[in-house]
Amino acid sequence: MKNTKEIFELALNAKFKTKECPQKKIYESIGYSLFAGGKRIRPILCMKMYEIFQNDDYDDVIDFAISLEMIHTYSLIHDDLPAMDNDDYRRGKLTNHKVFKEDIAILAGDGLLNLAYENMFEKILSSSEKNRDRYIRAAKIISDSAGIDGMIGGQVVDMLSERNDESRIELNKEILEYIHINKTSKLIEASLLSGAVIGGAIDEEIDIVREYGRIIGQLFQIRDDILDEIGDSEKLGKSVGIDKRNNKLTYISLYGLDKTIEIAEKLALDAKKCLQSLDRDISFFENMVDYLMTREK
Amino acid sequence: MKNTKEIFELALNAKFKTKECPQKKIYESIGYSLFAGGKRIRPILCMKMYEIFQNDDYDDVIDFAISLEMIHTYSLIHDDLPAMDNDDYRRGKLTNHKVFKEDIAILAGDGLLNLAYENMFEKILSSSEKNRDRYIRAAKIISDSAGIDGMIGGQVVDMLSERNDESRIELNKEILEYIHINKTSKLIEASLLSGAVIGGAIDEEIDIVREYGRIIGQLFQIRDDILDEIGDSEKLGKSVGIDKRNNKLTYISLYGLDKTIEIAEKLALDAKKCLQSLDRDISFFENMVDYLMTREK
Numbered sequence A, B: 001m002k003n004t005k006e007i008f009e010l011a012l013n014a015k016f017k018t019k020e021c022p023q024k025k026i027y028e029s030i031g032y033s034l035f036a037g038g039k040r041i042r043p044i045l046c047m048k049m050y051e052i053f054q055n056d057d058y059d060d061v062i063d064f065a066i067s068l069e070m071i072h073t074y075s076l077i078h079d080d081l082p083a084m085d086n087d088d089y090r091r092g093k094l095t096n097h098k099v100f101k102e103d104i105a106i107l108a109g110d111g112l113l114n115l116a117y118e119n120m121f122e123k124i125l126s127s128s129e130k131n132r133d134r135y136i137r138a139a140k141i142i143s144d145s146a147g148i149d150g151m152i153g154g155q156v157v158d159m160l161s162e163r164n165d166e167s168r169i170e171l172n173k174e175i176l177e178y179i180h181i182n183k184t185s186k187l188i189e190a191s192l193l194s195g196a197v198i199g200g201a202i203d204e205e206i207d208i209v210r211e212y213g214r215i216i217g218q219l220f221q222i223r224d225d226i227l228d229e230i231g232d233s234e235k236l237g238k239s240v241g242i243d244k245r246n247n248k249l250t251y252i253s254l255y256g257l258d259k260t261i262e263i264a265e266k267l268a269l270d271a272k273k274c275l276q277s278l279d280r281d282i283s284f285f286e287n288m289v290d291y292l293m294t295r296e297k
Helices: A002-015 A024-034 A041-053 A062-079 A096-125 A129-146 A151-161 A173-199 A203-230 A251-255 A257-276 A283-294 B002-015 B024-034 B041-053 B062-080 B096-125 B129-146 B151-160 B173-199 B203-230 B251-255 B257-276 B283-294
Strands: none
Touching: A002 A041, A002 A062, A024 A062, A024 A096, A024 B151, A041 A062, A041 A173, A041 A203, A041 A283, A062 A096, A062 A129, A062 A151, A062 A173, A062 B096, A096 A129, A096 B062, A096 B096, A096 B129, A096 B151, A129 A151, A129 A173, A129 B096, A151 A173, A151 B024, A151 B096, A173 A203, A203 A251, A203 A257, A203 A283, A251 A257, A257 A283, B002 B041, B002 B062, B024 B062, B024 B096, B041 B062, B041 B173, B041 B203, B041 B283, B062 B096, B062 B129, B062 B151, B062 B173, B096 B129, B129 B151, B129 B173, B151 B173, B173 B203, B203 B251, B203 B257, B203 B283, B251 B257, B257 B283
16 A cells, blocks of 8 residues: 555656746645645555556556545545635644635635546547546546535535524434535545546446445544544544534434444445455455554544 | 527526435525526537537537536636625626525535536547547647636636735736636637537637637627726626726726727737638627627626
8 A cells, every 4th residue: 555655646746746837826725735645545545446457557547546636635625614614724734725815725626626637638638549438437437426416415415414594404314324425435436436447347346346435435434433532633633522512413423432333343344245256356455444444544 | 699599508407407405505506606697608609619610500519518608607606705706796696605605605616617527528428439539629628728727827816916915916917918818718718619629620720719719818808897997887787897996907907998999909800810711601700709899798
């Protein structure tokens, strides 16, 4: 995983450079968030999934991995805005709008989202006939996962669940699940699926990857809830106990800590089991499950 | 033009419908701005340019026309936000964030931008081999024009030119031109170019279309400046005289009204002249120049 991450960091550094131009400020703002120490989980999942169907020469897949991280990063910049979660810190650093002001932060988010697609179109345009169809299918999967019936839709419902007027959406188990699946799982799922599609996976394999993605998306979210309850704010680079203070509906408030851990363990088993039918070297993805179960930040 | 606009409205209505779902609010918010009485100039330019190279059956080009209007609309929603231009009215109606609050307005903008690309990928994916390459080239042109070296970059410089701290960019003739070209002209140019590319224009023709686009983008901006000076706020659906009150650098403040009109007339002649070498029926685009010179809203 470390090696894959290093390859990704090098490629991202080569791809995105601040340049001298009247709008230099937005390059700085985008660079600030793009290189703020993210875990790079989505691009790594994409690259590693490509690898089990193809090989570890990531040239064919790296641009899509970069676009996935750009989409994830834009969503963080916009989520942190005063009109949304109003967060001052992210990963122990000031949030984008605290450094660059709100106008530039909004535009940096817009710019990153657009850049993700510029990047994909460039790759599609320059691709061989053989790869082209796979790229287009991968791009469609990614764009659908990020849209109003995906990540953005999840954030909308999350925002509305915190309102106190007639537009408020009351949280219940189904709505909580809806938020998690859309806000978090779908882009993670799309990361895995795009890697599989570009790697040449067939339909049956893609179904298995989708199921795995859906489960680890949930695991990711559950661990977030657990870390907010029992995590170390220094390691996390953000405050803990926020969900409880805000009376937020989480796995913990819904099931309690013990039962939540039990649910997570069951999901972890399911995730590993579903991949076994792939008949590929799935060790990385088994380890990923263990990592998601034990991560401290 | 009227007929083309009607065809576009029908297609947009068929494409975008509010549906029952937890995130219904974002559908309503997007629909509010998408159907707020826009002039549809960008999609009409795209469709009409396609027509002079192909025919007036717009099936092949309409999805790209829709995506262009989605990108334009998202940029208006974000430009109006309190952290940007802080406008309460647009086209005589309350701006998106005044109706749906800032969080949903930001997400509606994000959602529209993403939807524009979902839409293009869907069209590319379902296209015949013949059209596929044209679509990909058109998508690349559009995405580049909308990005940080295009429309977003122009908005960044515009925002920075209004700041009063060390990040302020001092306005001069070059910077003003930079803002206009990027913030306004590039997407208009991309509308024309994508129509030409999908219509099958060859490289020499594309160069001519690009030049025409660059010029009418400027005309569009100059007329905006003139309307802010001498326009009718009722027809415009927004206040006038704002530029003067804000000491904004415009064509008017730079050259005065008479000289500005003179510049516009010269550009109008250039635009018509450059199209004549196309050897196509360019009457619509000649009329477009006259319309841009005389429009009152």
